Amino acid sequence: MNDNSVNTARRRFLTGVTAGVGAVGAAGAAVPFVASMSPSERARAAGAPVEVDISRLGPGQILKVEWRGKAVFVVNRTPQMLASLAEVEAKVADPESAESLQPDYARNRERSLRPEVMVVVGVCTHLGCAPLEKFQTGPQSGVEPDWRGGFYCPCHGSKFDLAGRVYKGVPAPTNMEVPPYRFVDENRILIGVHHGAEVA
Numbered sequence: 593m594n595d596n597s598v599n600t601a602r603r604r605f606l607t608g609v610t611a612g613v614g615a616v617g618a619a620g621a622a623v624p625f626v627a628s629m630s631p632s633e634r635a636r637a638a639g640a641p642v643e644v645d646i647s648r649l650g651p652g653q654i655l656k657v658e659w660r661g662k663a664v665f666v667v668n669r670t671p672q673m674l675a676s677l678a679e680v681e682a683k684v685a686d687p688e689s690a691e692s693l694q695p696d697y698a699r700n701r702e703r704s705l706r707p708e709v710m711v712v713v714g715v716c717t718h719l720g721c722a723p724l725e726k727f728q729t730g731p732q733s734g735v736e737p738d739w740r741g742g743f744y745c746p747c748h749g750s751k752f753d754l755a756g757r758v759y760k761g762v763p764a765p766t767n768m769e770v771p772p773y774r775f776v777d778e779n780r781i782l783i784g785v786h787h788g789a790e791v792a
């Protein structure tokens with residue numbers, strides 16, 4: 593990703609999350625805030641939903657945010673990226689997401705509420721490494737000659753498509769997890785609250 597605006601947006605977002613959940617290692621200014629929270633407040637904040645602004649997320653770009661101590665990847669999939677999902681159908685181990693974790697509203701080929709917007713937990717389902725985005729297709733991807741784009745886990749070589757579906761023959765046993773989420777409006781996603789659920 594080389595779009596500075598997205599980087600800036602991400603930084604701003606992460607700063608917001610850090611302050612909001614009072615994460616350990618936050619900037620100094622946030623420490624008094626953390627110290628002032630009661631244990632129950634901290635516990636509630638640690639599980640709090642995270643709002644993500646995708647208004648500056650251009651086609652083909654990825655945004656990484658933190659939710660419950662885990663990375664969540666949000667990708668604005670292009671029509672070509674979406675088309676790749678059908679192209680790799682025979683290569684993925686669980687194309688229908690029968691064995692993986694996702695809300696019912698994300699049990700479709702795109703594994704998402706809105707086809708172009710991918711939301712997955714950015715954790716390899718093998719042993720928990722962070723998969724790398726490999727959106728470049730073909731031999732230049734460095735993954736495999738006919739790579740159609742997706743995610744590659746450098747720890748033991750697991751591969752996932754652009755819906756987080758795991759490839760056959762790799763160590764990871766299941767597709768990447770899709771967290772609960774809903775759209776607040778056209779450009780904002782709330783991670784941690786199910787589609788159709790009331791926000792407390």
Ligand code: FES
Nearest residue numbers: 716718719745748
């Ligand atoms: S942790 Fe990803 S392949 Fe092992």
